[in-house]
Amino acid sequence: MFTLPLGDTAQLRPLEPRHAQEFLAHIDRARPYVDPWIPWATLSTDLASATAVLRRYADRQAEDTARIYGIWLDGTLVGGVMFTRFDSVSGVCEIGCWLEAAGEGRGLVTRACRVLIDWAFTERGMTRVEWWAAAGNTRSIEVARRLGMTRDGVLRQHTLYRGVRRDIEVWSVLSGEWPPADRTTATGEVPVREVAAGEAAAGAVSAGDATAGDVPVPDVKAELDRLMRAFLGAFANTGGSRPNLDVVREVFIPQGVIISNVGDEPVVYDVDSFIEPREKLLTDGTMTEFSEWEVAERTEIFGSVAHRFSEYRKSGILDGEPFEGEGRKTIQFVRTPVGWRMSSMAWDDV
Structure with a gap:
C-alpha cells in the first residue's frame, strides 16, 4: 500500500473495505456537506452499506474501471478523491471528490486531484480527464478551475436528484494541456515548490523555514x-x-x-x-x-x-x-x- 504526503500533516492512500468503520464515521460527519449535492452519503448509512460501497470500488479497481483514495489529516479520514469512471480503451476518465469540514481550506482536494490527473496522463496514457459538477455546487466548480480545467458546457436537466432535475457542468483537461513541472505524481512526494493552498510559496521559502x-x-x-x-x-x-x-x-x-x-x-x-x-x-x-x-x-x-x-x-x-x-x-x-x-x-x- 502506498502513502503520499499532501502537506499539512495530510496523507493520500487507497481507501479499502477494511476501512469501512472509519469510513462510516467520516461519512456521518461529512453528511451535511456532501448530501445536498451527490448521493454519496445516502449510500453509506450503516456498516454493511459502507462496506458495500468500498467493496464495489475494490471490484471496479480490479476491473480497471474505477478507483478510490482517502485523505487522512492528522491520522483522521476527512475526505477523498476517486476515479468515478476510468476507460483505458477510450482514454477518458472522470475524477470526483468529497470532504468534511475539518479538511476544508487547506487545498487538500486540489493536491490530491493533481496526483490522480498526473497518474492518469503519465502512467496510464489517458487523453482526457473530466470533472462533472451540479451547476450550483460552487466549491466543486472552484476545484475544477484551480486544476486548470476548461468548462466544456452544461448538460441541462441531466440528473434527477431528490425529485429535482439538475444542470450538470462538464469540465475537462487534456493531456497536452496538463503542466508537467512541479506536480505530484503517484510515485513521488509533493515538491516543496508546489504552488497550492497551504504549501510554501514558489521562489520564496520552504514550509517551516521561516x-x-x-x-x-x-x-x-x-x-x-x-x-x-x-x-x-x-x-x-x-x-x-x-x-x-x-x-x-x-x-x-x-x-x-x-x-x-x-x-x-x-x-x-x-x-x-x-x-x-x-x-x-x-x-x-x-x-x-x-x-x-x-x-x-x-x-x-x-x-x-x-x-x-x-x-x-x-x-x-x-x-x-x-x-x-x-x-x-x-x-x-x-x-x-x-x-x-x-x-x-x-x-x-x-
Missing part, C-alpha cells in the same frame, strides 16, 4: 490563496447565480487601487469605481454565465507584504455571444490588524 511575524509562511500562503479565490469568485453568475461584488470590498483595504492596463493607457480605479460598472454588467443581462479562474501563479511573501503574479482564464456570454479569454494579474498584499488584504492590482488580458 515565518511572517508569528504566522507560519504556509498559513500565509493559504490565506492569500483564499483571498484570490474570493476575488475571482465574486464575479461569477453561472447557472443563474448572482455575483457578489461586495466581496471585493472585503478582500481589499479601503484605500485599494485597481488598474486596467488593457488599452493604450492605464485606467485607475478605487474599489467603489471598479465595482459599480461591473456589477451593472453582470446583473442587467448584458453578460451571463461569466466566470474566471486562476490557472497558474507565483507568490512571494516577505514579512508583512506579499506579491502574486497570476495567470487566469475567463468565459461567459456577452450580448448573446459566447466568449473566452485569458490574462495576467499582479496583486500586492499587506498584513493589517484584521488579517491579510489586497492593496493593489493591475491586469492585462485578451
Whole structure:
C-alpha cells in the first residue's frame, strides 16, 4: 500500500473495505456537506452499506474501471478523491471528490486531484480527464478551475436528484494541456515548490523555514490563496447565480487601487469605481454565465507584504455571444490588524 504526503500533516492512500468503520464515521460527519449535492452519503448509512460501497470500488479497481483514495489529516479520514469512471480503451476518465469540514481550506482536494490527473496522463496514457459538477455546487466548480480545467458546457436537466432535475457542468483537461513541472505524481512526494493552498510559496521559502511575524509562511500562503479565490469568485453568475461584488470590498483595504492596463493607457480605479460598472454588467443581462479562474501563479511573501503574479482564464456570454479569454494579474498584499488584504492590482488580458 502506498502513502503520499499532501502537506499539512495530510496523507493520500487507497481507501479499502477494511476501512469501512472509519469510513462510516467520516461519512456521518461529512453528511451535511456532501448530501445536498451527490448521493454519496445516502449510500453509506450503516456498516454493511459502507462496506458495500468500498467493496464495489475494490471490484471496479480490479476491473480497471474505477478507483478510490482517502485523505487522512492528522491520522483522521476527512475526505477523498476517486476515479468515478476510468476507460483505458477510450482514454477518458472522470475524477470526483468529497470532504468534511475539518479538511476544508487547506487545498487538500486540489493536491490530491493533481496526483490522480498526473497518474492518469503519465502512467496510464489517458487523453482526457473530466470533472462533472451540479451547476450550483460552487466549491466543486472552484476545484475544477484551480486544476486548470476548461468548462466544456452544461448538460441541462441531466440528473434527477431528490425529485429535482439538475444542470450538470462538464469540465475537462487534456493531456497536452496538463503542466508537467512541479506536480505530484503517484510515485513521488509533493515538491516543496508546489504552488497550492497551504504549501510554501514558489521562489520564496520552504514550509517551516521561516515565518511572517508569528504566522507560519504556509498559513500565509493559504490565506492569500483564499483571498484570490474570493476575488475571482465574486464575479461569477453561472447557472443563474448572482455575483457578489461586495466581496471585493472585503478582500481589499479601503484605500485599494485597481488598474486596467488593457488599452493604450492605464485606467485607475478605487474599489467603489471598479465595482459599480461591473456589477451593472453582470446583473442587467448584458453578460451571463461569466466566470474566471486562476490557472497558474507565483507568490512571494516577505514579512508583512506579499506579491502574486497570476495567470487566469475567463468565459461567459456577452450580448448573446459566447466568449473566452485569458490574462495576467499582479496583486500586492499587506498584513493589517484584521488579517491579510489586497492593496493593489493591475491586469492585462485578451
